[in-house]
Amino acid sequence: MKENQYQYIKIKDYIQKNIQKGVYKDDRIESENCLAKQFHVSRMTVRQALLSLQQEGLIYTVPKKGAYVQKQKSLKTLDGLQSFSEDVSRLEGDISSQIILCQKEKTDDMKLQSLGLLDKNQEVWHIVRVRYMDREPIAYEDGYYHGGLVPDISVQVLQQSLYAYFENELQLNIAYSHQQIDACLAEQFAHYLEISKEQPLLRILQTTYLKDDVCLEYGYTYYRVDKYSFNQIAYRKKGDL
Structure with missing residues (x-):
């Protein structure tokens, strides 16, 4: 084994043991x-x-900041309809939001019109948030919400679960959603999520409906793959080969 290969394994073992012992109290390595100085290597x-x-x-790793211990990932189940807050709450993490945009907008967007999200004044709620767990950015949300069904949204509400507000305060009966999942590069979201532009993200396009089939929500959520994982239970249909 070459000397540099041995040193690489030695450094790796050193960090791994420190993680197991809980040496990195602030999670920063x-x-x-x-x-390099400690092990006399490049x-x-x-x-x-x-x-x-x-x-x-x-x-x-965080560009220009360094390497950190990876905590347990947030887990999103795809066999049920849950909000970010509901997903993260299972890990007992501290949930918070950075509000980038929250306003009612007039629009002639054909997609939003076809979904019935606009009110009589052709207005729709446009909300953009960065979601955090334990002060670390996890997801970037960019969504549109029914302009007539949602009369107002406060800053306090935006710090928590919108679904809880819709159901508990506005008495809206959320029933189901259509979800389309793909991948993309961080690019314009990198700054908000504190990652490099080349890092991949999981992107979910979600269209959410009430029990009476009225569309409530249409928007994208971009998840950091190093902080969020997805779980799905797939059932085999009777008669499949």
Whole structure:
């Protein structure tokens, strides 16, 4: 085994043991320069160790900030309709939001018109939020909401679950949603999610309906793949080969 390969494994084992012991109280791992000096190796060797740990899901990196211990991912189940707050609440994390935009907009968007989201004045709620768990950005939401069914949305409501507000305060009966899932690069969302522009995101297009088939919501949510995982239970239909 070459010397640099041995050192790479040595650094990896060192960090992994520190994670298991809970050494990194603020979750931040030593910098590349610090580790390079400590083990008398190049930063390239340190990066090899960090990359291996990241691929195993033990750490994640933030551009210009460093490497951090990867906490348990938020889990979204795809066999039920739940909000971000409901998903994260199972992990007992501290949920918060950064409000980028919240306003009623006049629009002649044909898609929103066809879904029936506009009120009599051709207005629709446009809400953009960054969702956090334990002060770490997890998801970027960009959604439109029925202009007539939702009379007002306060800042306090936007810090919590919109679904809870719709159901408990407005007495709206949310029934089902159509979801389309694909992947994209972070690009314009990178700044808000504190990741590089080249990092992939999972994107969900969600159209949500009430019990009477009235459309309530249409919008995209972009999830960090290093912070969020998805779970689906698939049932085999009778008669499938």
